[in-house]
Amino acid sequence: MKAPVTLGAATLASLPTNVSTPTYNRDQITTGIIHFGVGGFHRAHQAMYIDALLCAGKAANWGICGVGVMPGDKRMKDALDAQDGLYTLVARHADGSWDARIIGSIIDYLYAPDDPEAVIEKMAARSTRIVSLTVTEGGYNLQHDTGEFNASNPAVQHDLTSDEPPATTFGLVIEALARRRDRGLPSFTVMSCDNIEGNGDVARKVFTAYAELKDPSLAEWMRANTTFPNSMVDRITPVTTPEVTTQVAERLGIDDRWPVVAEPFTSWVLEDDFADGRPDLDEAGVHLVDDVAPYELMKLRLLNASHQGLCYFAYLAGYRFVHEAASDPLFSQFLLDYMNREATPTLKPVPGVDLDDYKKTLIERFSNPEIADTIARLCAESSDRIPKWLLPVVRENLASGGDVRLSAAIVASWARYAEGVDEQGQPIEVVDQLRDSLMPLAQRQHEESLAFVKNTSVFGTLAEEPRFTEAYTWALGSLHDNGARATLEALTHHP
Numbered sequence: 001m002k003a004p005v006t007l008g009a010a011t012l013a014s015l016p017t018n019v020s021t022p023t024y025n026r027d028q029i030t031t032g033i034i035h036f037g038v039g040g041f042h043r044a045h046q047a048m049y050i051d052a053l054l055c056a057g058k059a060a061n062w063g064i065c066g067v068g069v070m071p072g073d074k075r076m077k078d079a080l081d082a083q084d085g086l087y088t089l090v091a092r093h094a095d096g097s098w099d100a101r102i103i104g105s106i107i108d109y110l111y112a113p114d115d116p117e118a119v120i121e122k123m124a125a126r127s128t129r130i131v132s133l134t135v136t137e138g139g140y141n142l143q144h145d146t147g148e149f150n151a152s153n154p155a156v157q158h159d160l161t162s163d164e165p166p167a168t169t170f171g172l173v174i175e176a177l178a179r180r181r182d183r184g185l186p187s188f189t190v191m192s193c194d195n196i197e198g199n200g201d202v203a204r205k206v207f208t209a210y211a212e213l214k215d216p217s218l219a220e221w222m223r224a225n226t227t228f229p230n231s232m233v234d235r236i237t238p239v240t241t242p243e244v245t246t247q248v249a250e251r252l253g254i255d256d257r258w259p260v261v262a263e264p265f266t267s268w269v270l271e272d273d274f275a276d277g278r279p280d281l282d283e284a285g286v287h288l289v290d291d292v293a294p295y296e297l298m299k300l301r302l303l304n305a306s307h308q309g310l311c312y313f314a315y316l317a318g319y320r321f322v323h324e325a326a327s328d329p330l331f332s333q334f335l336l337d338y339m340n341r342e343a344t345p346t347l348k349p350v351p352g353v354d355l356d357d358y359k360k361t362l363i364e365r366f367s368n369p370e371i372a373d374t375i376a377r378l379c380a381e382s383s384d385r386i387p388k389w390l391l392p393v394v395r396e397n398l399a400s401g402g403d404v405r406l407s408a409a410i411v412a413s414w415a416r417y418a419e420g421v422d423e424q425g426q427p428i429e430v431v432d433q434l435r436d437s438l439m440p441l442a443q444r445q446h447e448e449s450l451a452f453v454k455n456t457s458v459f460g461t462l463a464e465e466p467r468f469t470e471a472y473t474w475a476l477g478s479l480h481d482n483g484a485r486a487t488l489e490a491l492t493h494h495p
Contacts, residue, residue: 002253004252004254004255005253006255007087007102007255007256007257008082008083008086009026009084009086012086012102015253016252016253018100019088019100019101019102019252020100020101020102021101021102021104022086022102022103022104023055024060026084026085026104029054029060029061029063029104029107030061030063030127031063031107031122031125031127032063032130032279033050033064033128033132034064034119034123034128034130034131034188035064035065035066035067035132035134036131036132036133036134036173037069037133037134037135037136037139038068038073038106038109038134039076040239040240040260040262041134041235042066042134042193043087043089043103043106043260044089044235044237044260045193045233045266045268046064046134047105047106048103048105048266049268049281049284049285050062050064050279051101052285053280054104054105062130063105063106063107063108064106064108065106065107065109065110065122065128066080066108067110067112068109068110068111068112069113069135069167069172074111075258076109076258077109077111078257079257080106080109081109082257083256083257085104085108087103087106087256087258087260088100088101088103088254088256089102089259089260089261089262090252090259090260090261090262091261091262091264092263092264092371093368093370098251098252099264100248108122110122112172113167116165116166116172117165120165120166120175121176123172123173123177123188124176124179124183124185126185129188129189129274129276129278130191130276130278131173131176131191132190132191132193133169133192133194134193134194135169136194136381136384137194137195137196137381137385137388138381138384138433139169139194140194141170142202142206143457144383144387144457144458145457145458145460148209149205149206149209149210151209151213155167155168156168156170156171160213160214170206171210171214173190174207174214174215176188177211177218177221177222178215178218181218186225186276187221187222187225187275187276188275189226189227189228189273189274189275189276190203190204190226190227190228191203191229191231191270193231194233195299195300196388197297197389197392198230199230199231200229200230200231200292203228204226204228207222207226208223225275227273229270229273229292230270230271230292230293230296231268231269231292232267232268232292232296232298232299234265234267234268234299235262235263235265235266236262236263236265236366236368236373237260237261237262237263238261238262238372238373238374239377240258240259240260240261241372244261245257245258245259261371263365265361267299268285268286269286269287269289269292269296270286270287270292271289271291271292272288272289272290293348294347294348294349295350295353297346298347298350298353298355300388300389301343301346301347301389301392301393302358302362303362304389305338305390305393305410306335306343306366307322307378308378308382308385308386308414309334309335309338309390309406309413310325310326310331310366310375311378311379312379312410312413312414312416312417312484313331313334313410313413313484313488314331314375314484315375315379316413316416317423317484317485318422318424319375320374321372321374321375322366322371322374322378323366323367323369323371323373325375326363326366326367327369330485330489332363332366332367333492334406334488334491334492335366336359336363337491337492338407338410339362340359341406342397342402342404342405342407343393344359346393346396346397346402376431379430379431380432381432382414382418382432383433383434384433386410386411386414390407391411394407394408394468398468404467404468405471405491406491408468408471408475409471412472412473412475412476412479413479413487415476416442416480416484418430418432418438418439418441418442419442419443419445420443437455438452438455438458445476446480449477450469450472453472475487478490
């Protein structure tokens with residue numbers, strides 16, 4: 001067998017003919033977008049859309065410069081630098097077929113801790129017109145209990161008070177905006193691509209709050225000049241495992257340090273509100289609209305919340321891969337019941353979308369065996385995800401008199417998972433920024449059933465809502481006494 005080809009600009013012509021490669025001259029592409037948080041999702045989504053435009057002979061001045069802020073981002077910089085910014089994106093179909101392409105839209109990558117000044121100046125440059133973000137739900141630095149910007153965060157305080165160059169995304173972006181204002185340049189657009197309801201509104205809140213603390217006059221300038229479009233982004237993109245890298249080498253003949261695999265489905269609904277122009281994203285399949293909210297709610301409360309509805313029960317029942325659990329009729333029925341009975345009544349009309357078809361498609365997407373998404377990935381950082389995706393469904397149904405039984409059971413499954421021991425007595429590695437406070441609460445709930453949900457910073461006053469607590473304590477007791485599978489059977493057979 002031939003040795004795989006090491007991916008790089010010089011080897012594109014040597015790649016197998018069944019792998020699509022950039023049809024444009026990358027040397028002629030200039031940076032128009034700075035992106036914070038270059039992970040798997042960005043590379044399977046936004047960077048792919050820009051690459052499609054470039055291959056169509058458009059957007060030559062909209063190349064992407066990635067920026068890493070976190071220590072773990074150094075590995076991404078090293079991988080992309082070694083491959084001239086190129087990487088392999090594989091869409092894996094349920095029938096086992098692959099669509100593989102080399103993405104070339106990321107033309108530069110800066111690691112902020114090495115040279116924050118270079119990052120600031122890159123954003124302050126006239127050619128930069130969009131700064132985009134996939135920094136995860138936790139990257140917006142919101143207080144769980146109030147939903148406001150957490151100004152007491154030590155890293156934020158350091159940037160606000162120190163004479164040293166900023167180290168946070170907030171500090172870097174706000175300094176760049178200050179320089180643009182002072183130089184008489186237009187503001188760039190700040191475009192969030194994270195799974196947060198009203199992600200653009202959230203971005204506006206936190207960046208403006210930081211600016212208000214740093215320089216109130218800049219905050220005022222931003223309110224008049226900086227736009228923060230909302231968006232709905234959708235493509236299941238699991239973490240790249242060593243097995244994926246090996247498969248890309250063996251099946252495609254490409255030696256890629258960090259390839260990306262994703263489902264074939266992709267969607268991007270984007271508010272058309274840009275401060276200084278945008279690429280022709282609609283020509284790459286992006287749905288540009290005046291109001292993203294209906295699409296956003298649909299995705300967050302059906303897809304994202306259903307992931308939470310699946311993962312804790314599935315892990316406790318012994319599943320480790322999403323497709324295995326989603327293919328189990330008991331689990332798929334539970335998810336459909338949740339979507340139909342509790343999530344859908346909280347949605348707004350979604351123009352152009354058949355909700356019944358969308359929900360059916362979600363189960364098919366979750367069940368794709370080629371994606372091999374892990375249950376553990378979905379279980380991570382629950383304290384960021386549950387309050388944003390599921391608890392709004394609970395609160396709206398409590399207010400309207402709607403059913404909360406299944407949503408409460410999902411919260412109970414998280415609480416049971418957070419005890420840190422599965423049904424076989426094996427330890428669970430709980431990955432959550434609040435694990436040190438949540439796990440002790442979970443471990444107390446055998447004696448005090450509401451201990452976990454009395455954490456008001458996460459749950460607010462839900463522990464005082466009788467309809468929620470009744471359903472929650474039943475589900476938690478059933479999980480303790482009967483296990484995850486029996487609990488789901490009781491829930492799905494309930495009239």
